Amino acid sequence: GAGVSQSPSNKVTEKGKDVELRCDPISGHTALYWYRQSLGQGLEFLIYFQGNSAPDKSGLPSDRFSAERTGGSVSTLTIQRTQQEDSAVYLCASSLVSWEDTDTQYFGPGTRLTVL
Amino acid sequence: GESVGLHLPTLSVQEGDNSIINCAYSNSASDYFIWYKQESGKGPQFIIDIRSNMDKRQGQRVTVLLNKTVKHLSLQIAATQPGDSAVYFCAENLGPLTFGKGTHLIIQP
Numbered sequence: 001g002a003g004v005s006q007s008p009s010n011k012v013t014e015k016g017k018d019v020e021l022r023c024d025p026i027s028g029h030t031a032l033y034w035y036r037q038s039l040g041q042g043l044e045f046l047i048y049f050q051g052n053s054a055p056d057k058s059g060l061p062s063d064r065f066s067a068e069r070t071g072g073s074v075s076t077l078t079i080q081r082t083q084q085e086d087s088a089v090y091l092c093a094s095s096l097v098s099w100e101d102t103d104t105q106y107f108g109p110g111t112r113l114t115v116l
Numbered sequence: 117g118e119s120v121g122l123h124l125p126t127l128s129v130q131e132g133d134n135s136i137i138n139c140a141y142s143n144s145a146s147d148y149f150i151w152y153k154q155e156s157g158k159g160p161q162f163i164i165d166i167r168s169n170m171d172k173r174q175g176q177r178v179t180v181l182l183n184k185t186v187k188h189l190s191l192q193i194a195a196t197q198p199g200d201s202a203v204y205f206c207a208e209n210l211g212p213l214t215f216g217k218g219t220h221l222i223i224q225p
Contacts, residue, residue, distance in 0.1 A: 042205060
Protein backbone atom coordinates (compact mmCIF):
# COMPACT_ATOMS: atom_id res chain seq x y z
CA GLY A 1 0.00 0.00 0.00
CA ALA A 2 0.93 3.66 -0.12
CA GLY A 3 3.43 4.91 2.37
CA VAL A 4 3.65 8.26 4.11
CA SER A 5 3.65 11.10 1.61
CA GLN A 6 4.77 14.68 2.09
CA SER A 7 4.48 17.82 0.02
CA PRO A 8 6.14 19.81 -1.28
CA SER A 9 9.37 17.85 -1.64
CA ASN A 10 11.33 21.09 -1.74
CA LYS A 11 10.43 24.57 -0.57
CA VAL A 12 12.53 27.69 -0.93
CA THR A 13 11.27 30.77 0.86
CA GLU A 14 12.47 34.17 1.94
CA LYS A 15 13.20 35.03 5.53
CA GLY A 16 10.09 36.30 7.26
CA LYS A 17 7.59 34.44 5.11
CA ASP A 18 5.22 31.75 6.40
CA VAL A 19 5.34 28.18 5.06
CA GLU A 20 3.03 25.19 5.27
CA LEU A 21 4.23 21.61 4.97
CA ARG A 22 1.81 18.76 4.43
CA CYS A 23 1.87 15.12 5.54
CA ASP A 24 -0.44 12.29 4.48
CA PRO A 25 0.05 9.35 6.84
CA ILE A 26 -0.46 5.71 6.02
CA SER A 27 -4.18 4.96 5.93
CA GLY A 28 -5.40 3.64 9.25
CA HIS A 29 -2.43 4.88 11.26
CA THR A 30 -3.64 6.74 14.32
CA ALA A 31 -0.32 8.26 15.39
CA LEU A 32 1.51 10.97 13.45
CA TYR A 33 4.87 12.57 14.20
CA TRP A 34 6.88 15.48 12.87
CA TYR A 35 10.68 15.55 13.06
CA ARG A 36 13.32 17.96 11.81
CA GLN A 37 16.68 16.93 10.41
CA SER A 38 19.38 19.54 10.02
CA LEU A 39 22.29 18.92 7.65
CA GLY A 40 24.41 16.00 8.81
CA GLN A 41 22.43 15.58 12.01
CA GLY A 42 20.05 13.06 13.46
CA LEU A 43 16.34 13.68 13.71
CA GLU A 44 14.86 16.07 16.23
CA PHE A 45 11.32 15.45 17.49
CA LEU A 46 8.84 18.30 17.00
CA ILE A 47 5.26 17.21 17.66
CA TYR A 48 3.12 14.08 18.06
CA PHE A 49 -0.57 13.45 17.36
CA GLN A 50 -2.45 10.43 18.67
CA GLY A 51 -6.06 9.98 17.62
CA ASN A 52 -8.24 12.77 18.96
CA SER A 53 -6.02 13.50 21.95
CA ALA A 54 -4.32 16.84 22.46
CA PRO A 55 -1.00 16.81 20.61
CA ASP A 56 2.34 16.59 22.38
CA LYS A 57 4.04 19.83 21.37
CA SER A 58 7.02 19.47 23.66
CA GLY A 59 9.55 19.42 20.80
CA LEU A 60 8.47 22.58 19.00
CA PRO A 61 11.44 24.99 19.08
CA SER A 62 9.45 28.21 19.24
CA ASP A 63 5.93 29.61 19.05
CA ARG A 64 6.49 30.26 15.35
CA PHE A 65 5.94 26.54 14.83
CA SER A 66 2.48 24.98 14.93
CA ALA A 67 0.78 21.93 13.52
CA GLU A 68 -2.70 20.66 12.94
CA ARG A 69 -4.15 17.30 12.12
CA THR A 70 -7.55 17.39 10.49
CA GLY A 71 -9.97 14.49 10.66
CA GLY A 72 -7.36 12.28 12.25
CA SER A 73 -5.49 11.99 8.98
CA VAL A 74 -3.67 14.74 7.08
CA SER A 75 -1.38 17.03 9.05
CA THR A 76 0.00 20.47 8.29
CA LEU A 77 3.12 21.92 9.91
CA THR A 78 3.20 25.71 9.76
CA ILE A 79 6.26 27.84 10.34
CA GLN A 80 5.57 31.55 10.68
CA ARG A 81 8.10 34.30 10.01
CA THR A 82 10.71 31.81 8.85
CA GLN A 83 14.33 32.28 9.88
CA GLN A 84 17.46 30.93 8.23
CA GLU A 85 17.99 28.50 11.09
CA ASP A 86 14.67 26.87 10.15
CA SER A 87 16.34 25.46 7.04
CA ALA A 88 16.24 21.68 7.36
CA VAL A 89 14.47 18.58 6.13
CA TYR A 90 11.11 18.16 7.85
CA LEU A 91 10.09 14.54 8.17
CA CYS A 92 6.71 13.11 8.98
CA ALA A 93 6.13 9.61 10.32
CA SER A 94 3.07 7.59 11.22
CA SER A 95 2.44 4.45 13.22
CA LEU A 96 -0.52 2.19 13.70
CA VAL A 97 -0.84 2.84 17.41
CA SER A 98 0.69 5.14 19.96
CA TRP A 99 4.33 5.36 20.95
CA GLU A 100 3.43 3.93 24.34
CA ASP A 101 3.00 0.66 22.52
CA THR A 102 6.42 1.13 20.93
CA ASP A 103 4.97 0.69 17.49
CA THR A 104 7.16 1.07 14.43
CA GLN A 105 7.17 4.53 12.91
CA TYR A 106 7.23 4.77 9.11
CA PHE A 107 8.70 7.88 7.57
CA GLY A 108 7.83 9.94 4.55
CA PRO A 109 10.46 11.29 2.14
CA GLY A 110 10.58 14.68 3.84
CA THR A 111 10.29 18.29 2.75
CA ARG A 112 13.55 20.13 2.29
CA LEU A 113 13.03 23.72 3.45
CA THR A 114 15.52 26.40 2.50
CA VAL A 115 15.13 29.87 3.98
CA LEU A 116 17.11 32.52 2.12
CA GLY B 117 21.74 16.06 25.57
CA GLU B 118 21.51 12.99 23.43
CA SER B 119 20.98 9.66 25.04
CA VAL B 120 21.72 7.70 21.91
CA GLY B 121 24.76 8.00 19.74
CA LEU B 122 26.92 6.17 17.29
CA HIS B 123 30.64 5.68 17.64
CA LEU B 124 31.81 6.49 14.13
CA PRO B 125 30.47 9.03 11.64
CA THR B 126 31.82 7.06 8.66
CA LEU B 127 32.48 3.37 8.06
CA SER B 128 34.09 2.15 4.86
CA VAL B 129 33.92 -1.56 3.97
CA GLN B 130 34.70 -3.72 0.98
CA GLU B 131 31.79 -5.10 -0.99
CA GLY B 132 31.06 -8.61 0.23
CA ASP B 133 32.51 -8.05 3.70
CA ASN B 134 30.44 -7.87 6.84
CA SER B 135 29.68 -4.46 8.36
CA ILE B 136 29.26 -3.69 12.02
CA ILE B 137 27.75 -0.39 13.10
CA ASN B 138 27.75 0.46 16.77
CA CYS B 139 25.53 2.51 19.00
CA ALA B 140 25.74 3.45 22.67
CA TYR B 141 22.89 4.66 24.81
CA SER B 142 22.88 6.22 28.25
CA ASN B 143 19.31 5.76 29.47
CA SER B 144 19.16 2.47 31.35
CA ALA B 145 15.35 2.65 31.26
CA SER B 146 15.38 2.31 27.47
CA ASP B 147 13.60 -0.86 26.48
CA TYR B 148 13.08 -0.59 22.75
CA PHE B 149 15.55 0.23 20.01
CA ILE B 150 15.22 0.59 16.26
CA TRP B 151 17.73 0.75 13.44
CA TYR B 152 16.87 2.92 10.47
CA LYS B 153 18.59 3.25 7.10
CA GLN B 154 18.49 6.59 5.31
CA GLU B 155 19.52 6.88 1.69
CA SER B 156 20.33 10.25 0.20
CA GLY B 157 17.21 12.35 -0.35
CA LYS B 158 14.90 9.86 1.34
CA GLY B 159 13.29 9.45 4.71
CA PRO B 160 14.56 6.87 7.23
CA GLN B 161 13.57 3.30 6.43
CA PHE B 162 12.92 0.78 9.21
CA ILE B 163 15.43 -2.08 9.23
CA ILE B 164 15.05 -3.99 12.45
CA ASP B 165 14.09 -3.47 16.06
CA ILE B 166 14.88 -5.12 19.37
CA ARG B 167 13.34 -5.02 22.81
CA SER B 168 15.27 -5.10 26.04
CA ASN B 169 14.11 -8.61 26.90
CA MET B 170 16.19 -9.89 23.98
CA ASP B 171 19.91 -9.74 23.30
CA LYS B 172 19.87 -10.71 19.64
CA ARG B 173 17.48 -10.49 16.75
CA GLN B 174 18.03 -11.51 13.15
CA GLY B 175 16.51 -10.36 9.91
CA GLN B 176 17.46 -10.82 6.32
CA ARG B 177 21.25 -10.24 6.21
CA VAL B 178 21.00 -8.09 9.34
CA THR B 179 21.49 -8.90 13.00
CA VAL B 180 21.05 -6.56 15.94
CA LEU B 181 22.82 -7.29 19.21
CA LEU B 182 21.91 -5.62 22.49
CA ASN B 183 24.20 -5.57 25.51
CA LYS B 184 22.28 -4.01 28.37
CA THR B 185 25.19 -4.33 30.77
CA VAL B 186 27.27 -1.80 28.87
CA LYS B 187 24.31 -0.12 27.17
CA HIS B 188 25.49 -0.88 23.69
CA LEU B 189 23.83 -2.17 20.57
CA SER B 190 25.16 -3.02 17.15
CA LEU B 191 23.86 -3.64 13.68
CA GLN B 192 25.62 -6.30 11.66
CA ILE B 193 25.11 -6.45 7.91
CA ALA B 194 26.28 -9.64 6.22
CA ALA B 195 27.87 -9.67 2.77
CA THR B 196 27.59 -5.91 2.29
CA GLN B 197 26.25 -4.83 -1.09
CA PRO B 198 26.40 -1.48 -2.92
CA GLY B 199 22.73 -0.94 -2.09
CA ASP B 200 23.62 -0.94 1.59
CA SER B 201 25.37 2.40 1.19
CA ALA B 202 23.44 4.84 3.37
CA VAL B 203 23.42 6.56 6.74
CA TYR B 204 22.39 4.25 9.56
CA PHE B 205 20.72 5.55 12.71
CA CYS B 206 19.92 3.80 15.91
CA ALA B 207 16.90 5.23 17.66
CA GLU B 208 15.60 4.82 21.16
CA ASN B 209 11.84 4.77 21.63
CA LEU B 210 11.01 6.38 24.95
CA GLY B 211 8.12 8.24 23.36
CA PRO B 212 9.31 10.33 20.47
CA LEU B 213 12.21 8.60 18.80
CA THR B 214 15.60 9.84 19.96
CA PHE B 215 18.18 9.48 17.22
CA GLY B 216 21.95 9.54 17.18
CA LYS B 217 23.81 11.45 14.49
CA GLY B 218 24.21 8.40 12.30
CA THR B 219 26.99 6.40 10.65
CA HIS B 220 27.58 6.78 6.94
CA LEU B 221 28.32 3.35 5.49
CA ILE B 222 30.47 3.52 2.37
CA ILE B 223 30.90 0.45 0.19
CA GLN B 224 34.21 0.07 -1.62
CA PRO B 225 34.10 -1.98 -4.84
